[in-house]
Amino acid sequence: MLSKRIIPCLDVKDGRTVKGVNFVDLRDAGDPVELAWNYSRQGADELVFLDITATVERRKTMVDLVKSVARQINIPFTIGGGINEIADADALLNAGADKISINSAAVRNPALIDELAKAFGVQFVVIAVDTRSMNGKNIVHLNGGRVPTEKETMDWILEAETRGAGEILLTSMDHDGTKAGFDNVFLKQVNDAVNIPVIASGGAGNVQHFIDVFEQSNVDAALAASVFHYGEILIPDLKKILKQHKIEVREV
Amino acid sequence: MIGIITYGAGNIFSLTAALGRLGIPYGMINKEEDFELYDRYIIPGVGHAGTAMAKLEHTGLVPKIKALKKPTLGICVGMQLLTAHSEEGDAKMLDIFPVRTLKFDGNTEFKVPHTGWNQVFPEMENPLFENIPAGSHFYFVHSYFIEYNKAYTLASTTYINQFSASIWRDNFYGVQFHPEKSGTYGETLLMNFSKL
Numbered sequence: 175m176l177s178k179r180i181i182p183c184l185d186v187k188d189g190r191t192v193k194g195v196n197f198v199d200l201r202d203a204g205d206p207v208e209l210a211w212n213y214s215r216q217g218a219d220e221l222v223f224l225d226i227t228a229t230v231e232r233r234k235t236m237v238d239l240v241k242s243v244a245r246q247i248n249i250p251f252t253i254g255g256g257i258n259e260i261a262d263a264d265a266l267l268n269a270g271a272d273k274i275s276i277n278s279a280a281v282r283n284p285a286l287i288d289e290l291a292k293a294f295g296v297q298f299v300v301i302a303v304d305t306r307s308m309n310g311k312n313i314v315h316l317n318g319g320r321v322p323t324e325k326e327t328m329d330w331i332l333e334a335e336t337r338g339a340g341e342i343l344l345t346s347m348d349h350d351g352t353k354a355g356f357d358n359v360f361l362k363q364v365n366d367a368v369n370i371p372v373i374a375s376g377g378a379g380n381v382q383h384f385i386d387v388f389e390q391s392n393v394d395a396a397l398a399a400s401v402f403h404y405g406e407i408l409i410p411d412l413k414k415i416l417k418q419h420k421i422e423v424r425e426v
Numbered sequence: 427m428i429g430i431i432t433y434g435a436g437n438i439f440s441l442t443a444a445l446g447r448l449g450i451p452y453g454m455i456n457k458e459e460d461f462e463l464y465d466r467y468i469i470p471g472v473g474h475a476g477t478a479m480a481k482l483e484h485t486g487l488v489p490k491i492k493a494l495k496k497p498t499l500g501i502c503v504g505m506q507l508l509t510a511h512s513e514e515g516d517a518k519m520l521d522i523f524p525v526r527t528l529k530f531d532g533n534t535e536f537k538v539p540h541t542g543w544n545q546v547f548p549e550m551e552n553p554l555f556e557n558i559p560a561g562s563h564f565y566f567v568h569s570y571f572i573e574y575n576k577a578y579t580l581a582s583t584t585y586i587n588q589f590s591a592s593i594w595r596d597n598f599y600g601v602q603f604h605p606e607k608s609g610t611y612g613e614t615l616l617m618n619f620s621k622l
Contacts, residue, residue, distance in 0.1 A: 176585055177543045177563060214609070219543055245443045250565055250607045270439035272567070272607065295473040297539045297567045340539050340567075371537040394537060424543040424563040426609060 244270025291338025353379025476515020505600025
């Protein structure tokens with residue numbers, strides 16, 4: 175059986191891990207490679223690094239990070255943040271990234287998805303979507319959920335799939351940072367509408383939230399940051415409980 | 427020492443990093459004479475199988491690869507290259523294994539690409555899977571699979587249908603999953619290959 179994946183997310187700025195509460199206040203939570211190594215030992219199935227470095231040196235910073243992770247970690251990982259063109263993706267692929275995650279750049283230039291899928295294969299292309307509810311509709315947001323777009327989230331996800339997304343990383347900005355649980359209702363709608371894997375993100379606060387998201391939405395993977403970084407949930411304990419609930423997991 | 431056949435299909439940084447961590451020596455094969463420097467070979471590969479085959483043909487190394495007598499391991503698309511034909515690009519492959527590479531028929535229940543950790547069950551005795559318990563998880567990410575075949579399937583996995591997670595014929599081996607990304611069992615498999 176294919177396992178449900180548990181994915182710690184590491185926000186990285188200038189080579190250090192940070193986690194924003196609702197993406198605004200940043201707190202330092204350590205060295206990304208050391209954290210990644212620890213997570214791989216604990217049984218994390220995959221890692222996501224979101225690089226929020228905003229300097230002109232950013233591509234080099236990201237490539238250096240990806241290389242040091244690929245050298246030391248024996249599980250797959252995705253890198254995202256400010257990937258705007260094929261050359262960015264190419265540099266990260268050659269540095270050892272398994273997947274890249276694209277958010278704003280794909281919204282601004284949807285054809286980028288087609289180009290990336292054609293150049294590197296759909297398995298390399300994760301489309302990250304930040305969604306927030308506005309007047310009862312799920313609307314795609316940019317810049318960490320601050321800027322609404324014209325796009326309805328479901329339409330955009332279906333377009334991304336058609337263009338060549340290999341996976342959808344869906345973050346509910348209404349749930350992110352609340353620790354009140356994932357947006358299981360919308361995640362189920364999305365998961366039932368696409369033929370590519372969906373990663374749930376935003377709202378994890380306790381073990382029950384992971385049980386709920388897998389049981390209620392059947393997504394392939396659940397991503398969280400602070401509950402893992404601050405040791406509120408330990409991955410081996412989480413997987414043990416998921417297994418007791420007959421949710422397929424990989425234990426190490 | 428392992429020779430990695432380079433032909434421009436995908437990155438090999440993660441593979442060489444894994445070999446480095448395990449202390450397994452390796453080098454790169456770019457031309458025919460390089461084959462003599464090594465006692466076993468890896469054919470890596472990610473991306474589009476048809477494109478990968480075209481790139482491999484462009485190197486001129488195909489006749490040499492087909493005639494290899496030393497242990498040779500194809501990984502992911504590198505494994506699919508060993509089959510007779512791939513539906514990806516409707517392309518003729520190396521035809522070392524008379525089996526086909528087919529497209530997964532995905533849906534909203536079984537997503538494609540088949541992405542993540544799935545269980546691998548050896549179907550034959552072979553040192554490649556030594557010290558790896560049946561049902562161990564390996565990391566997969568692929569939209570095409572090699573059909574199950576009793577004669578060549580060394581290990582199988584089930585996703586939508588049963589398929590070849592690993593194939594074996596004489597000195598040729600293939601694995602659909604990524605051993606370099608499959609935790610400690612992946613490293614065990616690479617170590618086993620280095621001792622075949």
